[in-house]
Amino acid sequence: MKKIFILNGSRRKEGNTAKFIRSISNKLNEFDVEISHPQDFNIETCVGCHQCFLKAKCVQLDDLSLLEEKILNADLFILASPVYLHYMSGELKMILDKFAWWAHTLRLQGKPVVLLSTCSTNGQDSVIKPLGEIMNFMGGNVIATANASSALDQLNNPDWIKEVSEEIVKRIKQSIEEPPQSNSFLENIFTGMKIMMQGQAAYLVENDMEKEELGELKFWENSGMIEFKTFSDYLKHKYQ
Ligand SMILES: Cc1cc2nc3c(=O)[nH]c(=O)nc-3n(C[C@H](O)[C@H](O)[C@H](O)COP(=O)(O)O)c2cc1C
Numbered sequence: 001m002k003k004i005f006i007l008n009g010s011r012r013k014e015g016n017t018a019k020f021i022r023s024i025s026n027k028l029n030e031f032d033v034e035i036s037h038p039q040d041f042n043i044e045t046c047v048g049c050h051q052c053f054l055k056a057k058c059v060q061l062d063d064l065s066l067l068e069e070k071i072l073n074a075d076l077f078i079l080a081s082p083v084y085l086h087y088m089s090g091e092l093k094m095i096l097d098k099f100a101w102w103a104h105t106l107r108l109q110g111k112p113v114v115l116l117s118t119c120s121t122n123g124q125d126s127v128i129k130p131l132g133e134i135m136n137f138m139g140g141n142v143i144a145t146a147n148a149s150s151a152l153d154q155l156n157n158p159d160w161i162k163e164v165s166e167e168i169v170k171r172i173k174q175s176i177e178e179p180p181q182s183n184s185f186l187e188n189i190f191t192g193m194k195i196m197m198q199g200q201a202a203y204l205v206e207n208d209m210e211k212e213e214l215g216e217l218k219f220w221e222n223s224g225m226i227e228f229k230t231f232s233d234y235l236k237h238k239y240q
Pocket of ligand 1 (some may be wrong): 010011012014015016018031082083084085086087118119120121122123150
């Protein structure tokens with residue numbers, strides 16, 4: 001059974017974002033769907049040690065690896081947040097900071113991603129846009145984004161909910177059956193990051209260092225990504 005993992009950046013399990021998520025997840029009964037909130041994990045604050053960039057994992061002893069496993073094992077990832085002062089919730093940002101090395105390794109490997117937000121009146125663009133960029137840099141293929149505003153009473157409007165949720169569910173059902181895909185954003189990121197990794201490989205040789213000392217480069221090499229001209233070619237080789 002295909003898996004969908006949902007991370008809601010709000011602590012409110014009966015809040016607006018949870019309600020928006022349910023309007024979609026209620027129509028996904030044929031999949032194994034799990035919904036989580038920040039308080040479901042004991043995740044330490046990033047202390048800025050930069051070790052994750054070298055070790056390709058966070059060195060703090062917390063639940064990050066549990067969350068990591070849930071996201072990576074899912075066939076599709078839904079990331080949602082309420083608008084807090086024109087941005088995603090602070091707790092969600094703190095969690096995403098802990099995955100910073102994913103932004104150099106396209107760690108989501110073309111996984112389809114849906115982004116949702118809820119707001120009172122405004123600020124949704126400064127949630128959806130950065131989340132989209134973060135997900136793209138992490139290798140996620142964003143297939144749908146949507147915001148629900150309580151000032152417009154959208155979550156209590158059956159016509160609005162039906163139209164938006166049905167469109168998102170249609171895209172989810174289509175994408176989840178396909179192998180992970182690239183897109184033009186991911187191709188640009190792949191090209192830029194590959195140049196960065198080739199620079200790291202040269203640095204390694206010049207300084208007589210072991211590959212083990214540069215975890216991100218090791219990921220590019222062990223996954224085979226570094227051998228490919230495009231992300232799309234790599235994904236085809238990996239999944240087809
Ligand atoms: C700390 C905080 C900051 C907020 N900032 C905004 C904002 O900038 N713009 C807005 O329209 N709504 C803002 N809201 C309202 C929430 O985005 C809105 O009620 C959201 O749907 C709450 O989702 P939840 O019930 O899932 O937590 C804020 C709410 C909180 C608690």
